[in-house]
Amino acid sequence: MPNEKDILTQLQKIPYPGSRHDIVTLGLVRTVTLQENNVTVHFRPSSATPDTLQRLSQKITATLSAVSGIGTVSIHTGRPSGPEAGPGPVTAPGKTPLPGVNKVIAVASGKGGVGKSTVAVNLAMAIHALGYRVGLLDADVYGPSVPLMMGTEAVPRAGHDKKIFPVEKYGISLISMGFFLDDESPVIWRGPVVMGIIRQFLRDVLWGELDYLIVDLPPGTGDASLTLAQEIPLSGGVVVSTPQDVALLDVNRGIAMFRQVHVPILGIVENMSYYLCPHCGEREEIFGHGGTAKTGLEVLGEIPLVEEVRTGGDTGKPIVLQHPEHPVSQAFRTLAARVIEASQMSIH
Amino acid sequence: MPIPALIVPLMDEKALRLLWDDDQISTYPFPYLRGWCPCAGCQGHDGERQFIKVENPQLATIKPVGNYALNLGWSDGHDTGIYSFEYLRTLSDQVAEFNATTTER
Numbered sequence: 001m002p003n004e005k006d007i008l009t010q011l012q013k014i015p016y017p018g019s020r021h022d023i024v025t026l027g028l029v030r031t032v033t034l035q036e037n038n039v040t041v042h043f044r045p046s047s048a049t050p051d052t053l054q055r056l057s058q059k060i061t062a063t064l065s066a067v068s069g070i071g072t073v074s075i076h077t078g079r080p081s082g083p084e085a086g087p088g089p090v091t092a093p094g095k096t097p098l099p100g101v102n103k104v105i106a107v108a109s110g111k112g113g114v115g116k117s118t119v120a121v122n123l124a125m126a127i128h129a130l131g132y133r134v135g136l137l138d139a140d141v142y143g144p145s146v147p148l149m150m151g152t153e154a155v156p157r158a159g160h161d162k163k164i165f166p167v168e169k170y171g172i173s174l175i176s177m178g179f180f181l182d183d184e185s186p187v188i189w190r191g192p193v194v195m196g197i198i199r200q201f202l203r204d205v206l207w208g209e210l211d212y213l214i215v216d217l218p219p220g221t222g223d224a225s226l227t228l229a230q231e232i233p234l235s236g237g238v239v240v241s242t243p244q245d246v247a248l249l250d251v252n253r254g255i256a257m258f259r260q261v262h263v264p265i266l267g268i269v270e271n272m273s274y275y276l277c278p279h280c281g282e283r284e285e286i287f288g289h290g291g292t293a294k295t296g297l298e299v300l301g302e303i304p305l306v307e308e309v310r311t312g313g314d315t316g317k318p319i320v321l322q323h324p325e326h327p328v329s330q331a332f333r334t335l336a337a338r339v340i341e342a343s344q345m346s347i348h
Numbered sequence: 349m350p351i352p353a354l355i356v357p358l359m360d361e362k363a364l365r366l367l368w369d370d371d372q373i374s375t376y377p378f379p380y381l382r383g384w385c386p387c388a389g390c391q392g393h394d395g396e397r398q399f400i401k402v403e404n405p406q407l408a409t410i411k412p413v414g415n416y417a418l419n420l421g422w423s424d425g426h427d428t429g430i431y432s433f434e435y436l437r438t439l440s441d442q443v444a445e446f447n448a449t450t451t452e453r
């Protein structure tokens with residue numbers, strides 16, 4: 001008949017997900033008790049998510065049930081009372097406090113007008129087209145453009161407890177600053193006010209289950225974007241640039257911003273990379289394409305300058321949806337696949 | 349810069365254990381962590397690092413700060429220490445030394 005030590009030895013065979021260290025070494029097992037032949041295991045309070053604890057519990061049950069002489073196995077994840085309780089619920093940094101949201105990816109640029117929102121919108125639509133559940137958070141305080149580009153002025157529905165439901169359009173969930181700010185609000189006081197609103201978004205939007213949440217950050221690398229990059233639990237950042245050298249100087253500021261807040265940069269998107277002639281379909285390198293490679297970042301995609309991209313944005317019908325066969329739509333889907341791949345390498 | 353993937357307060361052992369995303373484990377005794385609180389109140393501004401000796405400190409609160417630090421609060425009410433991950437890694441490298449000197453005494 002096994003004793004408590006034998007049981008600990010068994011538990012030492014169970015690694016923590018993503019680690020080579022076992023759950024006993026990590027301190028996740030607080031107590032093991034044996035009464036007659038029935039085992040009780042208590043977890044220590046930690047930042048491990050309920051999901052992870054459930055998976056570990058199944059492993060523990062399977063492992064111990066295979067040992068001869070062990071009867072029932074019961075596992076407790078509750079917080080002990082008294083001094084053993086320790087600090088309240090602990091979340092690991094970078095772990096998404098957005099319940100149900102798996103990966104949060106920010107789209108940023110060193111300066112305005114490079115097509116950041118266009119890329120964010122079409123990237124969201126393309127990831128959705130690949131079969132994922134997608135949300136889009138338009139956090140651009142200065143010029144929210146998602147309502148226009150997605151063709152909706154809807155007002156988010158209120159749920160219980162001051163929560164709000166995102167607006168659904170074309171199969172993706174949307175929240176935009178534009179839904180809350182009226183056009184008259186002066187840009188100067190938007191900043192601080194908006195930070196409060198963004199914090200509220202993060203807590204109060206009922207995103208439901210999402211595989212990807214795409215965030216359109218404000219242009220540039222000022223306080224607004226920096227604070228947002230810090231407040232939003234980002235899994236990764238994508239930098240958008242045009243191929244001109246000036247724009248590339250700005251890119252370095254975008255890169256520095258993500259580094260400052262320790263958000264892994266997935267790569268760069270070169271927008272208006274070349275001109276795709278609508279008549280002959282030929283590629284014209286009007287801006288000296290390929291400059292983004294000089295940043296040393298992985299080039300995730302090259303999106304040509306195409307009239308339909310602009311009209312798609314202006315009429316609220318993203319090109320990926322309106323003309324799925326268009327080469328630009330293909331370019332966006334390739335970009336989407338690369339972003340998905342790059343984001344899966346990061347653990348957050 | 350590695351960041352913590354798992355945070356386990358060991359209240360019975362009076363230590364904080366971190367599993368980093370590069371799979372390193374660090375274990376910090378509470379008196380050590382409290383002693384090297386990086387806040388301006390504890391450290392002043394003149395650059396010289398000071399150890400603040402506190403009797404039997406208990407970890408009371410842990411809050412992640414963005415993607416770069418943990419804000420730790422203590423049972424003595426002191427909660428202004430923002431421990432950057434970089435700083436925590438440095439502290440981790442020196443914890444063996446601390447453990448050796450405290451067990452000597």
Ligand SMILES: Nc1ncnc2c1ncn2[C@@H]1O[C@H](COP(=O)(O)OP(=O)(O)OP(=O)(O)O)[C@@H](O)[C@H]1O
Nearest residue numbers: 112113114115116117118219304305306309310313
């Ligand atoms: N690849 C493209 N081909 C053609 N037009 C484009 C392309 N990308 C963006 N545009 C157009 O360029 C303009 C600016 O794009 P967008 O609003 O996406 O930029 P932004 O970086 O988000 O700007 P802001 O800094 O104002 O937020 C829009 O009219 C958009 O339709």
Ligand SMILES: [Mg+2]
Nearest residue numbers: 116117140145
């Ligand atoms: Mg924009």
Ligand SMILES: [Zn+2]
Nearest residue numbers: 385387390429
């Ligand atoms: Zn201090």
